[in-house]
Amino acid sequence: MAVQVPLWHHYLQALRSRAASRAQEHQRAEDVVLTLLERVHALDPRFLVDYSRDLEAFQFALRSSEGPLDVEVPLWVDAEALVMEEVGAAEAGGGLGCCRLGLPQEAAGLERWKAGDVFEASLEGSARSCGHIVPSKVLRVLKDLLVAAVVYCKHHRLIAPGSLSVDSLREEQLGLSLRVSSGWRTLHFNVVPVVRRRLRVPALEGARLVPGFPEGALRGIARQEAALVPASAELWRVSTDYLLTRLLGALGSLRGHRLDSLSILDRVNHESWRDGGRSPGLTFSHLKTVLLWAATLFPAPEDWAELQGAVYRPLVVLLCCLATKNLPHFLHPEWNLLQDAGLDLGALYQRVEHFASQPEAALRIHATHLGHSPPPRVGSGLRALLQLPAGEPAYWATAYFDVLLDKFQAFNIRDEQRVSAMQSVFLKTKALGAEDR
DSSP states (O other), X not given: OOOOHHHHHHHHHHHHHTHHHHHHHHHHHHHHHHHHHHHHHHHOTTBOOOOOOXXXXXXXXXXXXXXXXXXXXXXXXXXXXXXXXEOOHHHHTTOSSEEEEEEESSOTTOGGGGSTTTEEEOSSOOSSEEEEEOHHHHHHHHHHHHHHHHHHHHHXXXXXXXXXXXXXXXXXXXXXXXXXXXXXXXXXXXXXXXXXXXXXXXXXHSSTTOTTSOTTHHHHHHTSOEEEEEOSSSOEEEEOHHHHHHHHHHHHTSSSXXXXXXXHHXXXXXXXXXXXXXXXXXXXXXXXXXXXXXXXXXXXXXXXXXXHHHHHHHHHHHHHHHHHTOOBOSSOTTSBTTTTOOOOHHHHHHHHHHHHHOTTTTTOSSGGGTOSSOOOOOOHHHHHHHOOOTTOGGGGSHHXXXXXXXXXXXXXXXXXXXXXXXXXXXXXXXXXXXXXX
């Protein structure tokens, strides 16, 4: 880790140099989408327009990788009156927090959702519900409305010529894919119908996750609504993306390089670990989760004061996750985000480890940044510690990981309580999940 420190700052400055133009491109593309959704609402009031897009813009600014940007379309429904019918893991097909949304027998004020285009009557008698709002039907209606909105807005010149076409709208399993041209860039939006409902989040109710976050931030975020989004043709699932982004925003209010470390790792992931986006690999959501865990494990301000050290904190957490093949969801630690992700975790571990040992190659913005002589590498002793077999989680037991953290002396990672906390997260996930439930 004796890489020339200015190199890290050069890389960060390069990422920031296009921030203003990217924000303008995002704003123009988002305006097109909102114009379409306004027309959708005019055609069918059951679909609302969410203008509170500040968090999405904040998250987009952190990303330099390309990837779908979610646009939530709230359904105009009394979510508290709906019946959440949880389903087992077998029926959910491995999905997390899956359920059906039923209409109660006495569905006062919910008549609009009994229409056959979104509703399916229950064949079996139920004391609680008379039928369900079906995600696949909702998506089909929303797609037809968006097609009509595109035609209308183009005909009345409400959107710029060439910004999109009906052909760019694709129905996918869990949302509607829409590509919008903005300047020279084409942004990919994932339009998703959502039911917003206040749900209990045990991880935000206790004090376990308070370290590392501004005082009182978690209590305020815990009062926010979560979203239910399509999980399959018949089922909905709990999405905590909004809550996690709010937590990310809370970290941004603190001094230090927490969010800078996420931006750097996101770019390295896209360009190096995923070969410019051509190979499957970690998503921005994975890296966001890693940073949130790192923020709780290393809560002291001095942990994030220096850029290089700030990057290595989530990087070490990521290595631990890949070695144990377990990245716990930040709010539901019993959910493993690496399970059934379809990733070669062994190969991915090697790429991440190579960056941890020799970061300068991935940080090259231009050849002149490195000069004619190669910069110093990580010492052989630390490199040996980083080169841990991904298939042997035993190497990451508490004592061994304590040695690894102790080797990062320049970054003050020497707190035994942090090591114990990390192990309780990554090696005792099931116990944590049981406590939260």
